Amino acid sequence: MRRLHISTSGALLASLLAIAPSPALAFYFPGTAPASYKTGDAVPLYVNRLTPAESLSDPKLRSVFSFDYYHPPFHFCREKDGPKEIRESLGSILFGDRIQTSPFELKMGINETCKFLCEAPYPAKDAEFVNNRIYQGYDLNWLIDGLPAAQSLPDPATGEPFYQPGFALGLVDEAIPRLNNHYDIVVDYHEASPGVFRVVGVLVDPYSLGDSKRQGDDKATCTGGQIPLVLKENEGDTNLVVFTYGVYWRSNPTPFATRWDKYLHVYEPKIHWLSLINSAVIVMFLVAMVSAILIRTLKKDIARYNRLDQFALEDFGEGGDADDTVDDSGWKLVHGDVFRPPKNPLLLSVLLGNGAQLFAMTALTIVFALLGFLSPSNRGALGTVIIIFYTIFGFFGGYTAARTYKFFHGESWKQCFVYTPVALPAIVFGVFFLMNLFVWGRGASGAVPFTTMLVMVIIWFVLSVPLSIAGSWIGFKQAAVEPPVRTNQIPRQIPPVGGYLRPLPSMLLAGLLPFSAIFIELYFIMNSIWHSKVYYMFGFLFLCFGLMIITSAAVTVLTIYFLLCAENYHWQWRAFFTAGASAAYVFASCLVYWVRDISWTSWTSGVVYLGYSALLSALVFILTGTIGFFATWLFTLRIYRSIKVD
Numbered sequence: 001m002r003r004l005h006i007s008t009s010g011a012l013l014a015s016l017l018a019i020a021p022s023p024a025l026a027f028y029f030p031g032t033a034p035a036s037y038k039t040g041d042a043v044p045l046y047v048n049r050l051t052p053a054e055s056l057s058d059p060k061l062r063s064v065f066s067f068d069y070y071h072p073p074f075h076f077c078r079e080k081d082g083p084k085e086i087r088e089s090l091g092s093i094l095f096g097d098r099i100q101t102s103p104f105e106l107k108m109g110i111n112e113t114c115k116f117l118c119e120a121p122y123p124a125k126d127a128e129f130v131n132n133r134i135y136q137g138y139d140l141n142w143l144i145d146g147l148p149a150a151q152s153l154p155d156p157a158t159g160e161p162f163y164q165p166g167f168a169l170g171l172v173d174e175a176i177p178r179l180n181n182h183y184d185i186v187v188d189y190h191e192a193s194p195g196v197f198r199v200v201g202v203l204v205d206p207y208s209l210g211d212s213k214r215q216g217d218d219k220a221t222c223t224g225g226q227i228p229l230v231l232k233e234n235e236g237d238t239n240l241v242v243f244t245y246g247v248y249w250r251s252n253p254t255p256f257a258t259r260w261d262k263y264l265h266v267y268e269p270k271i272h273w274l275s276l277i278n279s280a281v282i283v284m285f286l287v288a289m290v291s292a293i294l295i296r297t298l299k300k301d302i303a304r305y306n307r308l309d310q311f312a313l314e315d316f317g318e319g320g321d322a323d324d325t326v327d328d329s330g331w332k333l334v335h336g337d338v339f340r341p342p343k344n345p346l347l348l349s350v351l352l353g354n355g356a357q358l359f360a361m362t363a364l365t366i367v368f369a370l371l372g373f374l375s376p377s378n379r380g381a382l383g384t385v386i387i388i389f390y391t392i393f394g395f396f397g398g399y400t401a402a403r404t405y406k407f408f409h410g411e412s413w414k415q416c417f418v419y420t421p422v423a424l425p426a427i428v429f430g431v432f433f434l435m436n437l438f439v440w441g442r443g444a445s446g447a448v449p450f451t452t453m454l455v456m457v458i459i460w461f462v463l464s465v466p467l468s469i470a471g472s473w474i475g476f477k478q479a480a481v482e483p484p485v486r487t488n489q490i491p492r493q494i495p496p497v498g499g500y501l502r503p504l505p506s507m508l509l510a511g512l513l514p515f516s517a518i519f520i521e522l523y524f525i526m527n528s529i530w531h532s533k534v535y536y537m538f539g540f541l542f543l544c545f546g547l548m549i550i551t552s553a554a555v556t557v558l559t560i561y562f563l564l565c566a567e568n569y570h571w572q573w574r575a576f577f578t579a580g581a582s583a584a585y586v587f588a589s590c591l592v593y594w595v596r597d598i599s600w601t602s603w604t605s606g607v608v609y610l611g612y613s614a615l616l617s618a619l620v621f622i623l624t625g626t627i628g629f630f631a632t633w634l635f636t637l638r639i640y641r642s643i644k645v646d
């Protein structure tokens with residue numbers, strides 16, 4: 001349990017409430033305030049797991065597995081008394097960080113050109129393992145003073161340099177893998193006040209030196225730039241590798257507060273803007289249509305209530321209906337059935353409760369991210385915040401499920417209380433656990449430790465479930481939402497519908513629109529997840545999320561309006577599935593992404609990718625479906641209120 005640092009969460013919440021974000025996005029959680037060093041002070045270098053990154057030999061080649069830095073076949077140098085683990089937040093562990101100490105000795109302001117680290121033998125089997133990881137383009141991830149060791153890359157479009165965290169384990173040259181055994185560590189420091197230095201940037205240039213020799217206790221010759229280090233894989237070969245490093249301290253004018261800026265690079269901002277404008281146009285079109293319908297029904301309503309004379313009403317009717325292809329009297333005819341409970345009301349209520357919980361969690365997380373609280377400088381904050389919000393909003397989920405179930409005249413209350421907090425977490429946890437089995441099976445160390453899983457289960461059981469049940473109880477105690485029209489005893493015959501109103505075509509058509517709002521951002525998020533890049537476009541994400549909500553709501557309302565006009569009153573599940581259909585496109589785009597951009601190094605990578613893609617799509621399904629349902633519910637309540645029924 002020593003890995004877990006849950007108290008961070010409490011402190012985090014408290015400090016979030018107390019402190020406003022600063023414009024420079026430099027917000028420090030307790031314990032991460034700027035560290036100051038004097039000349040000669042030791043600056044610790046921590047190592048994190050190895051992540052699969054861009055493979056130079058085949059840019060499409062990808063693995064999903066990450067490895068512990070001290071995974072034995074790597075033979076990386078350890079301290080004499082072994083590496084120690086650095087405490088991390090729960091979110092950090094869930095997102096795969098495994099941070100440990102290292103034997104590197106960095107002294108503030110003191111350059112070293114060639115320092116001996118250790119000598120390590122690589123038996124044939126391990127040499128093969130390491131060479132394969134070099135082919136697959138694995139990256140080393142180090143941390144100095146909380147900053148990731150990066151490579152400086154030019155932006156493909158502007159040429160402006162930015163820092164990309166991680167640097168290569170090795171290099172493939174003419175199909176021969178070379179292991180990097182010398183690291184030039186370049187640390188940028190800023191002199192905050194005379195004699196007080198702070199770390200504001202870390203770059204590492206790795207080299208493969210085939211001719212380095214150990215000289216004495218901590219010295220070596222770092223030579224052999226022309227002769228690269230190649231690990232031989234033949235049985236009987238023992239490769240003795242000398243690891244060395246150099247440290248270069250460079251003065252830099254960047255203040256501590258903005259040191260993360262060069263890491264948080266927005267790729268191709270133009271594309272984001274174009275996609276935003278594109279979906280904004282769709283949204284405006286949809287919203288205009290929905291408002292037109294609402295205004296028409298409601299205007300007639302007002303006209304009727306005001307007892308305007310018949311001519312005025314007809315005048316309006318002529319202007320509105322003349323060139324309309326849809327017969328808009330249909331929806332009025334089904335007033336005695338429209339609030340008839342759907343089939344499987346329990347399942348729908350449970351889904352809606354979970355959807356509401358997801359929605360609240362996502363919305364608040366994105367707002368927090370937008371305000372700069374979840375900057376990557378707060379390692380693991382994203383994961384931690386997601387867990388906290390999900391747990392807290394269990395209350396909201398339970399409440400929503402109970403209110404809708406009551407509206408559906410549900411009877412099986414016990415099931416509603418129990419299934420709501422269990423359904424989604426069970427699915428998510430099941431997939432998570434299954435995927436972790438694969439990762440364990442591969443011997444990779446990206447797997448979430450068992451203790452962390454246990455803690456998750458405990459948090460869920462002790463906090464989330466009771467909160468949800470409390471919410472359900474309150475929802476259950478409240479009076480049901482009163483439908484504006486009475487439901488007839490005998491269900492009305494539904495005339496057959498054809499064309500685009502049939503279930504599948506209507507869902508696929510309607511689902512395309514919310515998907516188009518999130519498509520580009522989704523692509524960038526996937527890129528950052530599967531290529532281990534920093535995602536920091538929360539501003540765009542926020543706008544996209546807003547557009548997606550409006551699109552889902554509007555397109556579902558429109559579909560259901562046409563459905564009701566065709567005298568079909570089975571709208572509840574239809575509304576959920578219509579908006580939720582965008583998840584089918586999300587899953588399809590995951591598959592396209594695989595075919596276009598990735599060729600997995602192993603079938604297990606493919607399985608893990610598919611598993612997580614399916615999970616993501618399921619979450620999108622529940623989220624958008626819930627948005628669609630509630631928008632339609634409000635819409636039907638509103639328009640049927642305008643009918644005067646005796």
Ligand SMILES: *[C@@H]1O[C@H](CO)[C@@H](O)[C@H](O)[C@H]1NC(C)=O
Pocket residue numbers: 109110111248249250251
């Ligand atoms: C250390 O190395 C850096 C980079 O090469 C150089 O700019 C700096 O002047 C050196 N510092 C000392 C004290 O030699």
